[in-house]
Amino acid sequence: MPETGSSVQLVDPADTPSATPSGPPPDPYGAPAAPWPGPAPSGVPLAAAGGAASSAMVPEPLVTPDMIAAARARVSPFVRRTPIISTRPGELGLVHGVALKLELLQYTGSFKARGAFNKILVAAAGSGVPEAGLVAASGGNHGAAVAYAARRLGYRAEIFVPASSPVMKRDRIASFGAVVHVVEGLYDDAQAAANAHQYETGAMLVHPYEDVDVVAGQGTMAAELGDQLDSYDTLLVATGGGGFTAGQAAWVRDTRKIVSVEPITSQCLHTALTAGELRDVEVSGVASDSLGARRLGAIAWSVARHFVDESVVVTDDDIRAAQRVLWDELRLIAEPGGATALAALRCGAYVPERGERVVVAACGSNCDPSTIVPPSAA
Numbered sequence: 001m002p003e004t005g006s007s008v009q010l011v012d013p014a015d016t017p018s019a020t021p022s023g024p025p026p027d028p029y030g031a032p033a034a035p036w037p038g039p040a041p042s043g044v045p046l047a048a049a050g051g052a053a054s055s056a057m058v059p060e061p062l063v064t065p066d067m068i069a070a071a072r073a074r075v076s077p078f079v080r081r082t083p084i085i086s087t088r089p090g091e092l093g094l095v096h097g098v099a100l101k102l103e104l105l106q107y108t109g110s111f112k113a114r115g116a117f118n119k120i121l122v123a124a125a126g127s128g129v130p131e132a133g134l135v136a137a138s139g140g141n142h143g144a145a146v147a148y149a150a151r152r153l154g155y156r157a158e159i160f161v162p163a164s165s166p167v168m169k170r171d172r173i174a175s176f177g178a179v180v181h182v183v184e185g186l187y188d189d190a191q192a193a194a195n196a197h198q199y200e201t202g203a204m205l206v207h208p209y210e211d212v213d214v215v216a217g218q219g220t221m222a223a224e225l226g227d228q229l230d231s232y233d234t235l236l237v238a239t240g241g242g243g244f245t246a247g248q249a250a251w252v253r254d255t256r257k258i259v260s261v262e263p264i265t266s267q268c269l270h271t272a273l274t275a276g277e278l279r280d281v282e283v284s285g286v287a288s289d290s291l292g293a294r295r296l297g298a299i300a301w302s303v304a305r306h307f308v309d310e311s312v313v314v315t316d317d318d319i320r321a322a323q324r325v326l327w328d329e330l331r332l333i334a335e336p337g338g339a340t341a342l343a344a345l346r347c348g349a350y351v352p353e354r355g356e357r358v359v360v361a362a363c364g365s366n367c368d369p370s371t372i373v374p375p376s377a378a
């Protein structure tokens with residue numbers, strides 16, 4: 001198991017400095033071009049990382065900027081344009097300022113509403129949503145998003161939640177009107193139960209990350225960010241099954257640096273990038289209800305191997321400290337998965353270059369506040 005700060009840097013052979021000698025490619029997605037952050041990182045090329053022997057053998061990304069632009073048009077009436085705040089050097093325990101994209105203020109408390117709305121709206125405009133409605137498995141945030149989107153769009157939803165998920169997340173799903181089934185075991189067990197329900201009833205499955213419409217929906221965050229910030233160099237995102245990270249990477253492609261952050265106790269993207277192939281990993285730790293996927297999704301893999309530039313891991317203590325500083329200095333409640341990207345900067349797992357303009361996705365807020373601040377200290 002790598003130590004904290006362990007980092008994999010990837011360079012697609014097609015993107016080496018010799019292929020792009022004179023600066024960044026023009027930004028094809030409407031955002032102003034960023035100054036080139038410097039030479040491409042001298043990390044491990046895909047092939048050398050044990051992956052495909054040549055770039056010709058690496059499959060194309062399954063999610064494209066066009067799909068994300070279409071998703072954005074679809075979901076915009078239903079999701080919040082979340083704010084960005086900038087910190088000054090010295091704040092949040094960082095020597096440099098950062099921009100925080102406050103996706104924890106999204107409807108239902110996480111970015112997941114973006115993917116859920118996109119998936120359901122695509123179905124509604126196409127073959128239709130079945131009588132039996134929607135079904136999903138979730139550690140909590142995806143289930144809340146599917147329940148919320150279903151209620152706003154007028155469909156029934158049944159959500160299968162592992163018994164290991166926090167009770168407050170189950171209650172939140174139920175508060176949006178969905179039927180909640182608690183399944184003994186972990187996320188995989190809940191997914192198996194949801195699959196069985198789909199098979200028995202004909203309900204439409206909304207997978208949390210193994211679905212191109214869900215991943216394209218998540219990518220609308222980066223598309224929105226491009227409108228909000230004149231320019232930036234690097235985006236740090238937390239990775240679970242990979243849908244969130246893949247969505248952002250599929251939008252920015254080579255125009256920005258994407259850094260994936262995972263808990264050391266559930267690192268399926270880090271493991272896949274190091275091994276050059278998808279592998280099952282052990283899952284535990286404080287963020288496992290949101291980031292605890294046993295295996296990276298194949299859709300995420302198709303994008304990440306092209307466009308995730310660096311992968312780092314952090315400890316549970318790093319995550320707890322990041323939650324605490326968000327509360328102490330900004331009065332923000334972030335759940336462990338929502339504070340994981342910030343943790344990478346604070347603990348030094350990711351160290352920006354001088355002048356590098358960094359955006360951190362603060363992407364989820366669904367937790368019991370007393371796990372961050374004991375009631376007596378609030």
Ligand SMILES: Cc1ncc(COP(=O)(O)O)c(C=O)c1O
Nearest residue numbers: 141240241242243244290337364
């Ligand atoms: C708050 C939060 N951040 C990040 C993630 C990771 O998303 P993904 O599983 O698409 O990688 C999740 C997933 O549930 C989440 O709830």
